[in-house]
Amino acid sequence: MKKLISLFLVAGVLTLAACSTSSQKDSFEADLTSTEVENVEAAKADLSLVEFEEAIEEVNQETAKVSNAEMVNLFEGASYKAYLFTRAKLSKESFKKAQEQNIFTTDINYDDYKNISDPLLELDKYQEWVKDDEAGNYGAYVAKSVQYITPEGNPE
Incomplete structure (x- = not known):
């Protein structure tokens, strides 16, 4: 008993x-502005969580094969939430809340975040950038872009 x-x-x-x-x-997500929410939804439409994870896995497997390694993790710390909230182009206040939620590392400031969020390409612009004849992996591109602004991916 x-x-x-x-x-x-x-x-x-x-x-x-x-x-x-x-x-x-x-509560953090509920505090986002309408523009930030729209940007998150656009990011989800461009790349789903499954596509994000598959892109990372694909690149890791290809790299392991080329380097004759059993396993490779080129994207340690990259997270789908970091991608979504980087694409959200958060305000300074929202960015601070994201840091409190451990979405972004506290080792970066808002200007560092903006230096990544502002130039981060949306899917259609990324496809134009890589050109039609080149292979592109949008998921790997955004994962690598946000990797170092997360607590797990930020080298100390």
Whole structure:
């Protein structure tokens, strides 16, 4: 009986912790301006989470094959959320909140963020940039672009 009560207690605590974490994330996203939300939606339309992850995996596998390595991780720290919120072109206030949520590293300032977010190409502009006859991997491009502004990808 004590084990059953302990099990329910642990499950309840874990559920509350999960709800608390998701409500923190939801509150940050709820605070975005309408323009920032529109930019996030445009980013999602250009590249889904699955496409983002597949692009990273594809490049890692190709690199491992070329370098005769078993496994390679060229995009450590790159996250889909960092991509979305970089494409959102966040205000300074929203950027600070994103740092508090560990989406972006605290080792960069707003100007550093803007130096990445402003020139980050949307899908159609990226396709023009790589030209029709060249192979391009938009997911790998954006992953590498945002990799070093995340807490996990920022070299110390």
